[in-house]
Amino acid sequence: MEDEIARGYWPNQIEFLLSCLGYCIGLGNVWRFPYLAYKNGGAAFLIPYGIMLLCAGIPMFFMELALGQYVSLGPSVIFQKMAPLFSGVGWAMVIISLLTCAYYNLILAWAFFYTFASFSKDLPWGHCNNDFNSVETEC
Known part of the structure; x- marks a missing residue:
């Protein structure tokens, strides 16, 4: 047991909290959530989303954190x-x-x-003299 490599630890609780937030809120969530909310009914989408978040998302995330913290092992x-x-x-x-x-x-x-x-100085969408433009395209 002594020859095992020691696992890292969090020096304080705020670093752990910020790391968990960075793990939960990814780039895809920030970009895609407003689009999904708009596409699926706006504010009405937030009701089933909130219910599933409280009933499934948060408990599963807490279970994953608790298991990892308790036994200090990877998945x-x-x-x-x-x-x-x-x-x-x-x-x-x-x-x-x-x-x-x-x-x-x-x-x-x-x-x-x-x-x-x-x-760059010349942008492909800055003029209509491109190979990928259709004949109907007017400038």
Whole structure:
């Protein structure tokens, strides 16, 4: 047990809280939630959303935090130690996290690319002499 690498810890509670908020509120939530609320009925969408958040979202998030804090293990090990039958659940969580990181990085790369490309002098959408314009396009 002594030769294991020591796990990191949070020096104070506010850093833990800010880390949890950063984990919960991702870039996709900030960009997509207003669109989904508008598309699915505006304020009426907030009622089932709030109910599901209170009944399922927050308790599952709390369970994940509590299990991780209590046993100080990652998801690939914790489910195997709790019930060997559920070891696939932990590995599925790891794989889903890796895939999510991959597509979030791709979305951010596109945003950075087009942001910096928009600082060029000639923008493709600045004139109508492009190959991708249709004949009907008028300037």
